[in-house]
Amino acid sequence: MGEFHKMHGLGNDFVIIDARLQSIEISPTRAQMIADRKFGIGCDQLILLLTSEIADVRMRIFNPDGSEVEACGNASRCVVALLNQDLNIETLGGIISGKLSGNDVEVSMGEATFGWQDIPLAFAMNTDAMPLAWDNLAAPMAVNMGNPHAVFFVDDVDAVDLRQLGPTIENDSVFPERVNVNVASIAGNEIHLNVWERGAGLTGACGTGACATAVAAIRQGKATSPVTVHQSGGTLTIDWSPGQPVIMTGSATYVFKGQADWDAFG
Template sequence: MELTFTKMHGIGNDVVVIDGRQRDIALTADQARLIADRNFGIGCDQIMLITASDDADIGLKIYNNDGSESGACGNGTRCVADLVLDPDDTGKLTMDSTGGMLEAWRDGAMIAVDMGVPGLNWQDIPLAHEADTLHVDLGHDGLPPAVMVNMGNPHAVHLVDDAEAIDLAVTGPVLEHHPIFPERANIEFAHPLGENRLRMRVWERGAGITIACGTGACATLVAAARRGIIGREADIVLDGGVLNITWREDDDRIIMRGPSTAVFSGSMTLPDQVRARP
């Protein structure tokens, strides 16, 4: 199968965008892993597959680089919107994703995405059993209880004294696979940098350490606001750059604003059967 694609990134969270509106494209987990492989494929954190939709302007299917499907990718959604919207388009693009209906629009030089209402109940995350999502002790030495948020995918946000001091490569995979998460989870660590500004680092479910995570930035703002550490709008400083997140009071919806960059376009011959590497 011959695939055309556009390689893009949102503050370093790199994605491969495939437009499947004119043809029916179904990727297996093995094929998704090959596309995302940085040595044997194109290389990316996530794959964004645009599809036709009867309910929205476009449909959206998201794959992590381990081949698993994801309900949401905020940075990737901005990239898709930037690609699909005309440069001078002032309207909104509706996207039907696995995690729910999304809207995006141009906001000056940025792309804004309505990420929806965060899930805050333990069933929404989901967790394996009932718990207070504002304080969930994952039993990891030295870490405070996490705040649980669902942004179309599950997040566990740890508000710590110094996010830079966390060994993500060691702590991240352990917490991602904690038994309380039946669907695994994205793991964030954050600390305040001052008024309306937070520093965040992330271990993404199915992707590992990434330099930016849009849904993680949204979840971090929600977690810090619920704890009373910050207000309902803040800049989230990630390794790859800064995202502006607003948690609106009137309808509880999350608006994410940030840049999008197209890197290159190309084509790839994707085998029907992907041979497993030793």
């Protein structure tokens, strides 16, 4: 039997396994089975903690479809809260540093990048206003926050059917590594955001999506830092200045600890 922790950041929920303390191999099939909400434990992402040679801990992140992704802001906050200490976390998207901040956790997500090769895109184009459209969603800004994001600003975020458009945009050939789809409306420094998350679908909260959207709003002069980002699962504060790391602050909630026979999951 192995131990796991169930946590969430604004409803974005995780099964966290500390593989430094137990032996477990994660394949795409096993990740899918653990994440399944009817036949497994159930989560938006499976998080595997490992030893790191360059940071305090290494974090691997698996989506419910079994794919492995580069970064997750909500999971990073949960890992800091779980281990109850300030941490540097190694991810495929780079080093994320986090620290306890009262009842919240503050994480430095690294610098946002904007080059078409950084996103990446299939060919060169203006990433501040991509000359592309899907139905009524047009001219998104592309941002890499350790993982790829397309950010659309609209008048009414809830009028956009992301369940329909999200999969189409995520899997468009212009995004060779697929993309996270962010649709947002702005009022002052308040952003209301819905996210179709690559490999996971419509989510109540996406930390890197909140960062990418706030960065896009600040870069385009639509808002000034710090920005408050509201998602259906809750609220994050994003602080960013050009050339500096993106700082995200929000809650991380421990739900329960459990045990499972990992061999039962494929």
